[in-house]
Amino acid sequence: MITLKNLSKTYHSDGLAVEALQGVNLEIKKGEFVTLAGPSGSGKSTLLHLLGALDHPTLGEIFIDGQNIGSLNKNKLAEFRLRKIGFVFQAYNLISVLTAYENVEYVMLLQGVSLKQRKKRAEELLVRVGLANYIHTRPIHMSGGQQQRVAVARAIAANPAIVLADEPTANLDSKTGADLIALFRELGESFAMTFVVASHDPMVIEKTQRLIRLKDGQVVEDR
């Protein structure tokens, strides 16, 4: 369902070209739980952002469900992200002025889901991620782990095909991090979603279904 063909990304900074990804070819099947591992600067975040249509490749193509996302204009890319992708970022994941419920509801609102369905799904998911007592709490009154859980609920709420998570455990203690990954696995199985997680956290690597290790912008291990 995800196919990357000869994917390259070069950044230019102060006149220097930095090759973040070099000719990556990959296939990720529907429902897989994939971890992109590698040291800082290996290209895992870049790959995640390209998969999430947040950035454009310098070379190569990305096909998601058969659609070449490189051919989409800015507006269609936003629509693509809205319909197909759920994001969990490392930090600053939530809209700070909205409550946990409203953050989860937000993407569904953009999708035009009815109030009744939004309410049911947002509350169910917040209960599912263990935040039954924080439904109407704003992010500022929640811990980092709780905020990540809200982000997970939001990522799932829109029924995306793929959930992309960038270093989701980086700001969490080990127990909370482990709980979060367990939650990912559980939700992935329940909703048949593909999870692609960029992380160099050994705990995440240990619990993953498929590990893709990157180094200097190239895939060096895929198991």
Next chain:
Amino acid sequence: MTIFFKIAWRNILRNKRRSFITISAVSFGLAAVIFLWSFVDGFQYQMKEGIKSLITGDIQIYPKGAEGLYNVNIFIEDPAEVRKILRETPGIEKYVERILTSGIISSANNSMMTFVVGADPASENKFNPKNYLTAGRDITAADEHETVIGEPMAKQLEVGLGDKIVVVMQDRYGSLVGESFRVVGIFKTGSDQIDHSTVYLNQPIVQRMLALEQQKTKIIIRTHPDRPIKPILETLRSKLDLNKYKISPWEEIAPMLSQLVEFQQRMIFIVVVIVLSILGTGVLNTLMMSYIERIREFGLMKALGTKDPQVALLLFLETLWLTFVGTVMGAGLGMGLAAILAKRGIDLSRFGETFSNFFIGTTIYPKIHWEHVGLAILVVLCANLLAAFYPAWKAAKLEPMEAMRQVG
């Protein structure tokens, strides 16, 4: 849409102090503008009412060829014909017939040029019930050789109540005629022109002195306040013989004041636009700070699938909230102040000399014109929305990843 309203409102509350300062600036600016405009409107209303009730009316009918103020040889020969048409024309509230001429007024000590108004006391009182007398009484229908004159004229002639003056005029055949009159009343209208140089006599004696019968110099009309003058003017022009009569609105008779009104309105509008545009820059500053603080959040929203116009909309909605709250407070404050002072009046007697040619007296009563309040609100809204364009455009054009990388 509701979610964007919610986010916008909560972002206003996110930095309460900054929002309070911005809203206060919008409020005070708008309040000042509304009050200033109501003051000017009050000033102009009094000025127009003053000149209309004392001199011009809303519309005047006078004989063709008598465009100069007082032409002793040209009269409305058949006022009854005009009266009949006036009674049949809707929108006319009241009218008064005057005989106007010029002459010389003399006391035992001094002489001076004067305008003579041959008035019918009953009609005049009905036409303008305001009492301008500062001493004595008004002339009545029973009076013949009694007169009322202005305070400055009495001072110049060195006469008081009960003293005699002599008025000399030229009759319609060119002969000089004169009569003596006893001063029974002294008035002060606040208009230099009237108070310094106008003498009021009973109409029958003026007719007799000028060798007139039923003739009148002018018929001065007040229209109903809620009826526009133009259609009434057109009706009169269609019904009266324009070879015999000239029918003019007050603006033609007093073009200086009419142009002053227009000039003041344009000036005040320019002031409104300048003041409210300056407030717009305050709003721009607030929105830019808000935008810079939230670049990462805009990036997140865009990453989640929020489209460019929706991000821009969010900043426009924040502007609308700031403007809405500021407008409600500002309009309330401005109109409240104007309403209080409309009852109490603003005493400007120390500037009495300046105002003495404007028929307004020395106390100004602000007057709220809803269309001007609406226009001021529209200007503040446009200025603020215009100010929101730049930050809204910047936010809409953000690339999600670049935005999310920028801070933190």
